[in-house]
Amino acid sequence: MTAGAVFLRAAAHAGYYGMMTQLFGAQVRGGESASLVQVSTTPIETQPDCYDLFVALDWDKVEQFAAEIPLDGNSIILADPAEGPVPAGIAKSKGCVIALAMNDPNDNKLARALRGKRVNMFAAGAVCALTGIGGDDVKAAIDNIFEGKGADLIAANAAGATLGAQAAPALALDLRLDPPQKAARWLINGNQAVAFGALRGGVRFVGCYPITPATDLVEWLAPHLIKLGGRLVLGEDELASVNMTLGASYGGTPAMTVTSGPGFSLMIETLGLAVAAEIPFVLVDVMRAGPSTGIASKTEQSDINLAVYGGHGDAPRIVLAPVSVADCVNTGEYAVYVAESLQTPVIVLSDQALGQATTVIDPSSDRPAPLKRRVNGIAPGKPFKRYATGGEPVTPMPLPGTPHLEWVAEGLTHNEAGLPASGAAMHVAQIEKRAKKIRQFEPGEHWGEVWGEGDVAIIAIGSTIGPAREAAARLAASGQKVRVIALRVLSPLPLAALARALAGVRRIVVIEQNHGAQLYHYLLGHKAIPPGAESVARPGPAPFRPSEIASYVV
Amino acid sequence: MTDTVVAATEQPHCVFDAKDFSSGAHPVWCPGCGDYGVLASLERALAKQGRPPHEVVLVSGIGCSSRLPGYMSTYGFHGVHGRALPVATGLKLTRPDLEVIAVGGDGDGYSIGGNHFIHACRRNVDMLYLVMDNRVYGMTKGQPSPTTEADWDSDIAPGGIGLRPFNPLAVAVASGANYVARGFSGDPNGLADLIVDAIRWPGFAFIEVLSPCVTFRPEQREWKKMVRPSAISIERDRAAATALVLADDGFSMGVLYRGDRASVAPALKPEITVADVEREFMVAV
Incomplete structure (x- = not known):
């Protein structure tokens, strides 16, 4: 984990864009995990078809991640021979395995306990050197990530990274990136981005209950909100959290609750109350794989029906879905304004793949115009x-x-x-x-986004937009023009704007990450798309790959 | 948006009459319902407390007694079943200038809202929670509630529910409430005094009010003969208070426990700005 964070931050310091997602095993603490890092000279909004480089710090239980870490014959696999042979699930990718001794033969348990496994920093240093990221940038990243942990620990980690960098040239690999367009950027994940947007919009009360993958949002938010003079209350359950949120809002404080599918289900009754009593609040749902407890740590877009329709009675509400990690900031802020100005609940439908993707983005500008209660x-x-x-x-x-x-x-x-x-x-x-x-x-320009042109349109929301755009770019490069339409406002459906975006289109493909084609049927039900529109709907947690979408659309 | 908040004044500054706190709306309650007495007590207590109606918010859930906010001239919040306390908590934490009072019944507060009751006692936010306990679900026409006697016969539980009744005062003391009392709807003056005392006591104050349901529990008319002032009132010693309420037959009236727990600290004055938060994301090159 830390190795990936150092690599990403060092790349950001060097001027690159980037994105990191993480995979965890089922253990409560410690155990196996993987960081998936991409760096580029251009913004990154999708996971790739394949990774160029796989660095194995150890092989323990790695095969559970194999499906989510795509490798092919062009991939390079760096592994320490001391960790044993390459497991079959990884070797079958036919990637080129290169030996690199990363562990310190003199390392002992006490040293590890004091300063962590050196192998993490060794790997980060080696990868940075292979990609052409300089030692100063690596040092800056280590200083930031280990800030407050003491000079000894920082020095030990920096030394580990330096050893890794020194070992890199002997591998005779050329993975150097093109020089970047340097600019000051933000390192932020989607959960932080929604939280920050909400703060910018004026949220000063948050009622919440712990739930993966939304908890890190409120953990980031808590100290900031408190220092801003606000309140964060950990409720005894989601029912308490959402009702506290309503109570605060009734008193005039813009308020928000944050949850994921199971908690969202529990909050539905009070969502109806907020509609009926006309109390504004923002509900952030960081979607995870369902139903029931599902897969807590992994993504899916299967709460669309719940967000749009959930609850008894006629309870129309606003549902927004950020179109990228960067857009989480503005959509979070906009959600507060819409809720306050319409005195109604606004649901922000994020997903784990957006929420827990740490990205390097251009600073958020072009803020939505403030609206008040x-x-x-x-x-x-x-x-x-x-x-x-x-x-x-x-x-x-x-x-x-x-x-x-x-x-x-x-x-x-x-x-x-x-x-x-x-x-x-x-x-x-x-x-x-x-x-x-x-x-x-009337959301105006906030209704959604359209990229590209052509008579084939892909309609997507949330974290499937990135791979759809990448697929469209590849198809355009091979001569097939495809436009990608992203809905930011899911409810009420912006029918007029969507019709304008679809003008001249002969083929429509609705892509979503759930089994029941919830978005597709919602659009069909409102006659926003014709009966001949196509549906590509499959459950998570595996992310859509650009190649998967391109091969369907082509 | 917080700049538009009208800060209520902290000190009593007017002289009010009980009728200043009445909305004039006609209650849905049955003739003879104990809740009329509670409504009258609240109006008297608020007049005596001396804060104007617009500085008071009554929060409730669902049930006969939860209709009460509509009958008063104060601000109010009639929410969903069982969730009055979380609503009141969110409101009071963000608007400490307001007088926040949560009201409801035994089903609302001890059954569907039981978890919130425990945690509201723990949080000790400075507000009053008044439960009108008639040991029955009245609005749904007579089902046993958590405080119903084990052998009380009903259509839904012939021969009795067979469960030991919930002891709300013991739970309140054990969970950290800072003020625990029992009142009787048939004694509006005594109850009004209790309410004023509870409002003025810092922290979370809980008053269990015996409020007869003359329709589904007509035998509760006898309560007026059974209630008596409590012989003792415990200060601070939670173990002694627990022993008192566990040994009590449920008809001792008055303050049973007053603690000295500090209430929740007020929110901080802003120390940073949103621009400071934004700078944390910046990666220099």
Whole structure:
């Protein structure tokens, strides 16, 4: 893990773009793991078809990862002969195995306990040297990653990396990268990006409950939110977390909860309450493989139905899906503005592959225009009609503490004053009021993104957009023009914008990472795509590879 | 958006009458329901406490007694079943200037919301939780709740549910509530005094109110003959308070325990800006 982090950060210091994802075994702590790192002179938004270099620090249980670490005959496998023979699951890739002694023959248990396995830094140093990343950049990365751990540890790790760099030339491999366009960039993962966007949007309360792969989002967020004067509360369960979030929001503080599929399922009842009582909040779902507990640490896009439809009754809501790690920042910020301005829940549908991909990106700019909650502008009169119908559907929501405008947030069907009412006319009027808010929502340019042109269109969301774009680029290079359409606003479906994006298209392929083709059927149901549109839907956790998409579309 | 928050004043500054806290809406409760007495007590207590209606928020879940916020002139939040305490917690932590009171029934608070009850006691956020306990689910027409006697006969549990009743006061003391009391809806003045005392006591205050259901538990009309002031009230000693509430027959009224746990510390003043956070992502070249 640390070896990959050092390589990625050193590459960023050197001016490269990059992306790192991680694989873990089932153990609670320690045990086998793998870092998958890509570096490039251009932004990276997809996992590759194949890795050029595989460095085996040890072979323990590595074969469980074989399907997720694609290698081929052009791949180079660096391994320490002391760790034993190459396991069959890796050797079958026919990659070129090169021996490199990485372990320190004089290393002992005590030394390892004191400063970690030298082999990690040795490998990082060797890989940096092979790719042409200089020692200063490696040192800068080590200084950053081990900051606060003491000069001795930093020196020991730096020495390990130097030994690795010194061993690299003897391998006589040429893996040098093209020189980069140097610029100051951000090193950020998708979970941090959503959290940062939410902070930028004004979120100052977070209610949450631990759940993989969303926990690291709130772990990153907690100290920052607290120092910004906000509150993060660890609820006793997801029901508590989401209801605390609503309570904070009712008081006027932009609020968010963060979860993954199982927790999202538990929060659905309160999502309906927020719709009915018109309380804004942001719900971030970092999707993982389901159903039930599924695979906690691995990705899937199978909560689309839950996000768009989940819950009883007519409960329209806004669902946004970031189109890249970089876009997680702006979509996170935009989600807060939409929730606040429409007084309604906004779901941010991220996924593990975005959330836990650490990337080097250009700094986020071009922020969404701020939107605020309507709390003022109330006509006098008693009783105060918090849920007035017939006019603008977004009605003023005075903050508690405001004299003479007391109101009750109400989850029962209610009249305009917020008192429970069970008559048909008011039920219909309030449902229509809330539906109208969603119907009138105009995301403008935020609706989605279109890249490329051509009469074949791929429609994708979240982490499948990156491989789709790479597939389209390869097809374009071979003369077949393909456009990629990414939906940022999933609900309500931006039908007009999508129709414009699809103008002139003769073939549509909807790509998504779930078995039931949830996105495809949702689009079909709204007649956003014609019956002849094609569906490529398969479960996670294996990421879509550009070649997989290209070979289907071609 | 926090700049638009109207900070409520901290000190009593007006003289109020109980009717200033009534919304005038007609309750759904049955004639003779104990909850009328609780509503009257709350109105009196808030008038006595002296903060205006707009600085008070009543938070509730679902059930007969959870309808109460609609009958008062304060701000209110009538949420989903069992979740009043988390809503109140999120609100109070972000708006400490408000008087936050969670109310509800025994099914809402001890069954579906039981986990929140335990953890609200642990958190010790400065607010009042008032449970109107009638030992039955009334709104769904008479099913046994966690506090129902084991042998109480009902359609859904013929011959009795056969379970030992939940002891909310013992759980509150054991879980860290800073103020634990029992009141009776038939004594609105006594209950109003208890509510004022509980509001003013720092930390999480819990009042269990015996509030008869005359429709499904008409035998509870006898409660007025059974209640009596508690002979003792324990300060700080949680073990002694536990012994007291475990030995009690459930009809001792008044303050049973007052602790000295510090409540949750206020949020920090901002020490950094969002721009400072942004700089952490930057990798210089």
